[in-house]
Amino acid sequence: MISTKGRYGLRVMIDLAQNNDGSYIPLKDIAERQEISKKYLEIIVKQMVEGGLIKGLSGKGGGYKLVKKPEKYTVGEILTLLEGTICSVACLADKHYDCPRRKKCETLPMWKEFDGIVHDYLYSKKLSDLL
Amino acid sequence: MISTKGRYGLRVMIDLAQNNDGSYIPLKDIAERQEISKKYLEIIVKQMVEGGLIKGLSGKGGGYKLVKKPEKYTVGEILTLLEGTICSVACLADKHYDCPRRKKCETLPMWKEFDGIVHDYLYSKKLSDLL
DNA sequence: ACTATTTCCTACTATGTCAATAGGTTTATC
DNA sequence: GATAAACCTATTGACATAGTAGGAAATAGT
DSSP states (O other): OBOHHHHHHHHHHHHHHHTOSSSOBOHHHHHHHHTOOHHHHHHHHHHHHHTTSEEEEOSTTOEEEESSOGGGOBHHHHHHHHHSOOOSBGGGSSTTOOOTTTTTOSSHHHHHHHHHHHHHHHHHOBGGGGO | OBOHHHHHHHHHHHHHHHTOSSSOBOHHHHHHHHTOOHHHHHHHHHHHHHTTSEEEEOSTTOEEEESSOGGGOBHHHHHHHHHSOOOSBGGGSSTTOOOTTTTTOSSHHHHHHHHHHHHHHHHHOBGGGGO
16 A cells, blocks of 8 residues: 555655746645645655755755756656555565465465566556656 | 465465365365465465355365356456456555546556556466466 | 373563653744 | 745544454355
């Protein structure tokens, strides 16, 4: 299940794309348009800056801005950054799952196939497709 | 993310299918073969009985048994029963989400399409495909 | 009837994540 | 120097996850 972080973040990206006139867009405006708590968006947007998805400018006249054209972003990369992983099943979320049954597990191939389908969809979908 | 409930439940179904000789299969055996806590499986299996996926028989010689042939079960129906919903996004999980932005939301169509793909995959996959 | 084995049932719990909120500091513009 | 914005750290309530614990009821064989 995609959380609000991913969903809100995606909407911020769309908002930035739609209102892009070259200048920086203040978060306050985005929060109002999207009807999301500005305070909460700060957390999300911070992650997006750190992840290099957008850039921010402090001070009066500041705000946020996309660093690439909308067609250069995929929904998958945006969600992965915010959700940590878009993995459908813990067994595939690399790291901590060193499941001893991996070799004989009857469900693993299916999960892999499923995960592939999910990834294919999300990484083929561009931000520009949502405008 | 599919939780252990759904994943373990699916493995129980596979185990029941593989070891089906007409008699009832005790949970103890399944727990040992699958290396999952029997106590925890009790909770999961109970849901599956209530949902009509399998049937149980108490007492000595008792256990659990499939009620249909493996090719008559879809992975989707098994997971839906155990997970409550396999919805990828809260906005689509019917009930509580009466989102006021539904009409103008730019992301909703994508989530619907995504959800459709997920459902198509899981409901076309049969239990018998995993044996 | 007794015993063993199994499901069935209720309750509890530790841990972690989600979705925020709160309040302040720094940075840039006019 | 006032204003407006990003940036930063910390805290919180609610809920879900992944179990554990202990026993009651049902069934089969002896």
